[in-house]
Amino acid sequence: MSDHNIDNHHEEHEHHKDSFLSKYVFSMDHKMIARQFLITGIIMGTIGMLMSMIFRLQLAYPDMTFPFLEGIIGHWGKDGKLDPNFYLALITIHGTIMVFYVLTAGLSGTFSNLLIPLQVGARDMASPFMNMLSYWFFFASSCVLLFSLFVDGGPASAGWTVYPPLSALPKAIPGSGTGMTLWLVAMILFIASALLGGINYIATILNMRTKGMKMTRLPLTIWAFLVTAILGLLSFPVLLGGSLLLVFDRSFGTSFYLSEIVAEFAGGIERTGGSPILFQHLFWFLGHPEVYIILLPALGITSEVIATNARKPIFGYRAMIGSILAIGVLSFIVWGHHMFITGMNPFLGSVFMLGTLIIAVPSAVKTFNYLATLWQGNLKLTPAMMFAIGLVSFFISGGLTGIYLGNAALDINLHDTYFVVAHFHLVMGSAAIFGMMAGIYHWYPKLFGRMMNETAGHIHFWLTIISAYCVFFPMHFLGLAGVPRRYYANTAYDQFDVFVDMNQFITIAALLGGLAQLIFLVNFFYNIFKGKRSPQNPWDSNTLEWTAPVEHFHGNWIGEIPHVYRWAYDYSKPGAEQDFIPQNVPDEGQTDCMEEAVGLPAIGNHAASAEA
Amino acid sequence: MKIRNLFLKITFLVTVLFSFNQSLSAQTVEEGKTLFNANCTACHAIKDKVVGPALKDVDKRRKEAWLIKWIKNSQAMVKSGDPEAIQVYKENNESIMTSFESLTDTQIKSILAYVKAESEAPAAVPQTAGTSPAAGNNAAANNNQETNINWMLMIIGILLIVIISQVFKILSKIGEIQGKPVVNWNKTNGLLMMAFLIIGLIATVWEFVVHGPLTVFEAGPASEHGVEYDNMFMITLVLTGIVFVITQVLLFWYGFKYKADGKRKALYYPDNHKIELLWTIIPAIVLTVLVVRGLITWTHMTSHNDPKARKIELFAYQFGWNARYAGTDNKLGAHNFRQVGVMNALGIDTNDVNAYDDVVTNELHLEVNQPVDLAFRAKDVIHSALLPHFRVQMNVVPGLPTKFSFTPTVTTAEMRTKMNKPGFDYILLCNKICGGAHYRMKMKVVIDTKEEYQKWINSQNVLVANKVKNKTVALK
CATH class of the missing domain: 2.60.40.420 (Cupredoxins -  blue copper proteins)
Known part of the structure; x- marks a missing residue:
């Protein structure tokens, strides 16, 4: 699409007045949709976090009663005692919310929407209408999931991985009734949302870059969002298929995932001939790329935040792109490492193990590049920068335990223990949340035109990183002692009695971490309305979004879209007056910015450059 | 019929063994305990709902004859339209309770006697004893204590929020008066990062010293392949441990050392292919070692094949x-x-x-x-x-x-x-x-x-x- 067309499009919008409904609710402006994704994500995240508080209380004090529980969760907390079935429901919904609703939609949805058009220099997404649909599918999905908390039998309780037969047969667990059906409906709506968003992100990045924005000049955020969207587009449909087959098994008496189940247990029809492991393959074919769908945007945000605040170019830009691509490709051939002990052929296990451990190489490259970017920098330790540094710390801690779990042999004793819980809460949970927080603190001025309180941000950071490490680090030792995850209580095993103190410590740390999030919530919502007005480029950043006016309007730039003459990381360049040179500042030594065009073609812009 | 009887004997072996002792009434509760543990604990506990309901005071809720009938064949009762039976069935998610037709009335009575004794026993039942020393012996005191803790937690939480928000306000007021922020967060964060690094490393060592011995690795493996497993584990632990310490130290130390002081300018250093090649190849070599070793261990563990097994x-x-x-x-x-x-x-x-x-x-x-x-x-x-x-x-x-x-x-x-x-x-x-x-x-x-x-x-x-x-x- 040429600039000319976009300009026309933009003018059209200036002519008609936005009603409240079209501006705040059914908006097609990517910036408003980003806000909608973020706020929905934060609300879902708060709910998910509160759920974790309830089950942490149960794990620390299995013998105590908490009368207030009955007030919150009704008959599931009769006499202040959490029902074991509802405990499983809580961990299931906590996992689902955090993985999909917060760290996929809330993180990638928010920042892909906000940053892709602004950083590539486009007036909006390729299809603003699809973008709006993407949000509303997500919203509908969130509503269905929350609604499932109130149905008879409770919400889905088979773990967020919903392995059949447990999830397929209502007789197996109360949550596998209506709750599970709603979970599947929510997931199907969610996948629709992710696909609509993903197609849009890819189309915008590939087709709508402004003049001079070659693929090799894209900020690393955009590279991360691009690979994320591709991963989502290739893997989510597989889960959609998998979920539909599960719907068939649950509602129409088929046996895709069921084998040797007697009629009495399976709703009156004998089920045989299927394979429960098939579902695991389909699930993890999404599930593993999903880890990187969560993590890559966080890493992209971190790259941008670290470079800006270190006042230094990101070290090894091309190696960073290379490692994002390598991680993207490898993430598709390692899903089997979640299934080492399902009895799979040992040779197959070896293949998956090899692939898994290779991922450590690009991950190590990324880590070293971050360290090299910090080296000899001039670090402005803003809250966003602190969260980005926190992400690197978690990425190291959690990434290293991946080397244990990716090793098929070691996985035998560690699989499904608290070691796994510690691993993924560090590398996927905490790291991605920290990336999201870094993004929120960094782009809050762009999102809302106001500044967040810095002091509150720093307190939030320190309380969160301390509590996160206090919660998840000791869990490694629980796992090494053989304590399984998803246990309602450890009271049935004398040998786990030694961990009573540790569990109480973890719970107290988790409660503190929860309180710290209150500071964030107040800081976030208060400053939307009352915060200090933001200057146009508060962090002296190079990327294009800071050349757009602070006030939002549909179309992003008044007049012409800025042209790009350089990469995004000209920080502290020798000879320059300031320690940053925005991408739209012409490079005097370079007459034609298109001459050295490499990589993927910027469609449409080539014609223009040929004329020049 | 013979086969059927034999199966009964196997499934309820303990039952059969104890059936010779029926006449000894003093042992009823003790016998009930054994029977309970052998047959009931999969689905029931005394004071917790598991799959089936909590059995505390069940003798007060239902008649003994009803209970015996129910335990022997609950589905028959549900189908015969017994309102109480239907209610229990529905309340418990329509999961069917296993029928215990092999248990004699005396045996069921001894189980009920055990449940009754446990219901009347003080709060600390054997299975949960020792897990929480604070739980106390008296149920009332227990409840009081818990309510107090709840209240205390809530009050501390609210106080914390109030204090923190007040501190913010005061600090920003002072900052406004002085014309510059009171806390130099760049300096503070730098120092905090060093403190976090040092305390964090000490805490990591402490964890290994204190909680390390509680893991299954302390006593060593109890199987043949476990020796190789533990070796593999220790090699990984040492290698990842080294990387962990080096990278975390560099991260937080750089954060402290290179914090902006307003005088320096950052070094423009976009890449260095030699260094990048180096830190791609070194992890690749280390991982090759781990992969090869891991594959050998994995193959050994999964290819046991002993005809005499x-x-x-x-x-x-x-x-x-x-x-x-x-x-x-x-x-x-x-x-x-x-x-x-x-x-x-x-x-x-x-x-x-x-x-x-x-x-x-x-x-x-x-x-x-x-x-x-x-x-x-x-x-x-x-x-x-x-x-x-x-x-x-x-x-x-x-x-x-x-x-x-x-x-x-x-x-x-x-x-x-x-x-x-x-x-x-x-x-x-x-x-x-x-x-x-x-x-x-x-x-x-x-x-x-x-x-x-x-x-x-x-x-x-x-x-x-x-x-x-x-x-x-x-x-x-």
Whole structure:
């Protein structure tokens, strides 16, 4: 699409007045949709976090009663005692919310929407209408999931991985009734949302870059969002298929995932001939790329935040792109490492193990590049920068335990223990949340035109990183002692009695971490309305979004879209007056910015450059 | 009919053993306890709802005759339209309670006596004793204490928020008056990062010293392949430990050292191919070592193949385990999921000659230094058998046979001495979410010496005792 067309499009919008409904609710402006994704994500995240508080209380004090529980969760907390079935429901919904609703939609949805058009220099997404649909599918999905908390039998309780037969047969667990059906409906709506968003992100990045924005000049955020969207587009449909087959098994008496189940247990029809492991393959074919769908945007945000605040170019830009691509490709051939002990052929296990451990190489490259970017920098330790540094710390801690779990042999004793819980809460949970927080603190001025309180941000950071490490680090030792995850209580095993103190410590740390999030919530919502007005480029950043006016309007730039003459990381360049040179500042030594065009073609812009 | 009776004997072995003691009324509660633990704990607890309801004060809620009838065949009662029965059935998610038609009235009465005794006992019941010293003995005091803690937590939380928000306000006021922020966050964060690094590293060491000994690695492996497993683990631990310390130190130290002070300018240093090549190749080499070593260990662990291995089947169901020993012929009898039922809990094909001498038990006894082939089978949903002390785990999938072969090397008695814990027992845990009582689905594992094992296995009943002899003759 040429600039000319976009300009026309933009003018059209200036002519008609936005009603409240079209501006705040059914908006097609990517910036408003980003806000909608973020706020929905934060609300879902708060709910998910509160759920974790309830089950942490149960794990620390299995013998105590908490009368207030009955007030919150009704008959599931009769006499202040959490029902074991509802405990499983809580961990299931906590996992689902955090993985999909917060760290996929809330993180990638928010920042892909906000940053892709602004950083590539486009007036909006390729299809603003699809973008709006993407949000509303997500919203509908969130509503269905929350609604499932109130149905008879409770919400889905088979773990967020919903392995059949447990999830397929209502007789197996109360949550596998209506709750599970709603979970599947929510997931199907969610996948629709992710696909609509993903197609849009890819189309915008590939087709709508402004003049001079070659693929090799894209900020690393955009590279991360691009690979994320591709991963989502290739893997989510597989889960959609998998979920539909599960719907068939649950509602129409088929046996895709069921084998040797007697009629009495399976709703009156004998089920045989299927394979429960098939579902695991389909699930993890999404599930593993999903880890990187969560993590890559966080890493992209971190790259941008670290470079800006270190006042230094990101070290090894091309190696960073290379490692994002390598991680993207490898993430598709390692899903089997979640299934080492399902009895799979040992040779197959070896293949998956090899692939898994290779991922450590690009991950190590990324880590070293971050360290090299910090080296000899001039670090402005803003809250966003602190969260980005926190992400690197978690990425190291959690990434290293991946080397244990990716090793098929070691996985035998560690699989499904608290070691796994510690691993993924560090590398996927905490790291991605920290990336999201870094993004929120960094782009809050762009999102809302106001500044967040810095002091509150720093307190939030320190309380969160301390509590996160206090919660998840000791869990490694629980796992090494053989304590399984998803246990309602450890009271049935004398040998786990030694961990009573540790569990109480973890719970107290988790409660503190929860309180710290209150500071964030107040800081976030208060400053939307009352915060200090933001200057146009508060962090002296190079990327294009800071050349757009602070006030939002549909179309992003008044007049012409800025042209790009350089990469995004000209920080502290020798000879320059300031320690940053925005991408739209012409490079005097370079007459034609298109001459050295490499990589993927910027469609449409080539014609223009040929004329020049 | 004979076969049917024999199955009853096996399924409720303990019941049968204790039926000789019926006349001793003093032992009623004690007998009830044994029966309760053998038959009921998979689904019931005294004061907690598990799959079935909590049984505390059940004697006050229902008549004894009703309870006996219910325990023997609850479905018959539901179908006959007993309103109380229908209510209980619906309240518990319409899950069908196993019928215990083999239990005599006296036995059920002794179970009820035990439940009654436990209901009236002080709050700390045996299974939860010791988990929370603060729980106290008196239920009322207990409740008070908990309410107090709840209130205290809430008050502390609210106070914290109020204090923090006030501190913000005061600081920003002072900042406004002075014209510059009171706290220089760049400096503060730098110092905090150093403090975090040092305290964090000390805490990591402390964790290893204090909690390290609580892991299963402290006592060493109790199986042959476990030695190789532990080596692999230690190599990984050392390598990742080194990387962990170096990278975390660099990260936080750089954060401290290169914080902006307003005087310096950052170094423009976009890349260096030599260094990048170096730190791609070094991790690649380290990982190659780990991969090769890991593959060797994995292959060794998964390719045990000993024709003399003893064949045992582990059968998992919601929520419990059974072990089936192949008997003297070392051949497990065939099974069919369609035959799984009240009378034939494991669905064993009783017409198969190989099944005659099979032995079904509730505990897993293994002979030390004797290889075993564990075959796994599930009745309903996926379970997973985790034996952490042996470095053994395998999923138990309905309709999909799985197996694991290994050789235990340390007897229970030896392990008790080694760990200096006289009460220690090996365990098998369910490690795949399988329902409400997942957290208590376990089986005791005993590693015997050769003599102990022989003694134990001989004390168990074979499935079809009267045919075993004939079969042996036929085979010869």
